[in-house]
Amino acid sequence: MGSVNVYGPPASTAVARVLACLLEKEVKFQLIPVNMAKGKHKAPEYLKIQPFGQVPAFQDESITLFESRAISRYLCDKFADKGNKGLFGNGLLERASIEQWLEAEAQSFNPPSSVLVFQLAFAPRMRLKQDPAVIEQNEGKLAKVLDVYENRLEESRFLAGDDFTLADLSHLPNAQYITGTDRGHLLTSRKNVNRWWEEISSRPSWKKVVEMQKAPPS
Amino acid sequence: MGVLKLHGHPYSGATLRVLSVLHEKGLEFEFVPIDLATGEHKKEHFLSLNPFGQIPAFEDGEIRMFESRAITQYLAHAYADRGTELLFKETKKMAEMSVWAEVEAQKFDPPASKVAFELIFKPMIGGGAADEATVAEQQAALSKVLDVYEARLAGSSYLSGDSFGLADAHHQPLVHYLLGTTAKAAFDSRPYVSRWAADILSRPAWVNALAQQSNAP
Numbered sequence: 255m256g257s258v259n260v261y262g263p264p265a266s267t268a269v270a271r272v273l274a275c276l277l278e279k280e281v282k283f284q285l286i287p288v289n290m291a292k293g294k295h296k297a298p299e300y301l302k303i304q305p306f307g308q309v310p311a312f313q314d315e316s317i318t319l320f321e322s323r324a325i326s327r328y329l330c331d332k333f334a335d336k337g338n339k340g341l342f343g344n345g346l347l348e349r350a351s352i353e354q355w356l357e358a359e360a361q362s363f364n365p366p367s368s369v370l371v372f373q374l375a376f377a378p379r380m381r382l383k384q385d386p387a388v389i390e391q392n393e394g395k396l397a398k399v400l401d402v403y404e405n406r407l408e409e410s411r412f413l414a415g416d417d418f419t420l421a422d423l424s425h426l427p428n429a430q431y432i433t434g435t436d437r438g439h440l441l442t443s444r445k446n447v448n449r450w451w452e453e454i455s456s457r458p459s460w461k462k463v464v465e466m467q468k469a470p471p472s
Numbered sequence: 473m474g475v476l477k478l479h480g481h482p483y484s485g486a487t488l489r490v491l492s493v494l495h496e497k498g499l500e501f502e503f504v505p506i507d508l509a510t511g512e513h514k515k516e517h518f519l520s521l522n523p524f525g526q527i528p529a530f531e532d533g534e535i536r537m538f539e540s541r542a543i544t545q546y547l548a549h550a551y552a553d554r555g556t557e558l559l560f561k562e563t564k565k566m567a568e569m570s571v572w573a574e575v576e577a578q579k580f581d582p583p584a585s586k587v588a589f590e591l592i593f594k595p596m597i598g599g600g601a602a603d604e605a606t607v608a609e610q611q612a613a614l615s616k617v618l619d620v621y622e623a624r625l626a627g628s629s630y631l632s633g634d635s636f637g638l639a640d641a642h643h644q645p646l647v648h649y650l651l652g653t654t655a656k657a658a659f660d661s662r663p664y665v666s667r668w669a670a671d672i673l674s675r676p677a678w679v680n681a682l683a684q685q686s687n688a689p
Binding site for chain 1: 501523524537539541542546547550563566567568570571573574577578579610620621624679
């Protein structure tokens with residue numbers, strides 16, 4: 255059995271997404287640090303495995319991948335019988351619903367929430383100036399998306415249906431950062447979104463990722 | 473399966489994306505035009521199909537879906553035995569296509585759709601002249617993406633792999649629109665990208681998808 259390698263810091267939301275999936279699937283992996291402060295993610299050797307110079311990059315034996323949502327889909331496909339077997343649903347109909355909400359995450363939730371994560375969580379750490387207008391604009395966008403989620407989660411325990419799936423998992427990294435800021439109320443003040451957030455973030459696999467994010471950098 | 477219905481607008485990139493795959497699969501479907509000008513996509517009936525109030529929405533008998541890239545995935549799987557093969561059976565090849573499908577959604581679409589909006593749709597809807605600074609910024613971002621595409625296509629016939637797949641199909645609408653603008657230069661100056669763009673736009677299924685624009689009332 256070859257080794258699974260993930261490149262990048264757990265603090266990265268995209269790396270965290272892959273880590274959550276690996277832990278749900280109970281797939282052993284090695285986390286390989288990439289010193290982004292020293293620009294190692296733009297070094298020629300790294301660009302060979304991730305041509306956009308971003309994290310994560312991923313290797314499993316002879317295969318090299320990037321884009322966290324593609325890596326997650328691959329893990330569900332290759333390791334279908336390991337760990338959480340229902341992560342990508344059983345059958346065509348369940349899978350279609352998961353794909354739909356995975357796309358909703360990627361296209362509707364991710365853009366405004368990523369901006370807020372950067373502005374509220376990363377900019378202060380990097381001593382960059384926050385932009386109040388950008389924060390306000392993206393809060394408004396995210397609020398509209400979460401209104402749709404609130405209605406959906408009234409009739410459904412998780413986004414794609416009755417079970418926790420990749421669609422829910424994909425939201426964890428950005429939501430984790432936002433709930434740690436003073437804009438966390440965007441999620442916690444909405445009854446069903448808050449219920450859903452509490453449930454998905456209390457999964458042991460996600461708690462492990464949060465621990466990894468808090469560990470001192472190697 | 474049941475009766476297939478696609479609710480959308482023939483000029484919408486996301487609608488065209490699904491139209492292309494419906495034609496690749498040789499499927500019969502009903503096209504239900506949505507009147508964006510009167511805000512039909514924000515009204516209750518449409519919201520019951522897509523709570524985000526965006527086109528397209530799709531029905532296959534009792535199944536209802538939104539998000540064009542989820543609909544195309546569904547079609548590719550549900551109708552795997554019909555028309556063009558858009559997926560790869562081998563796990564490794566499927567994963568490699570999945571990477572480039574995500575690249576389209578995460579890296580290509582944002583700058584490409586902003587350029588298309590400024591240069592084509594904004595004037596079309598009477599939104600005024602293109603914002604030069606935005607166009608320049610987004611064209612620069614797009615060029616960086618196309619540099620990566622040039623390297624990929626130097627070693628692979630298609631972004632999806634050695635044959636045309638979903639990841640290539642997803643690009644058709646915005647590549648088509650951008651080639652009708654000054655952004656064409658970014659494609660023409662990259663030989664592998666240029667060849668690939670011409671190839672994917674010459675597919676009969678894509679030509680049929682575009683023909684929906686002539687059917688508009």
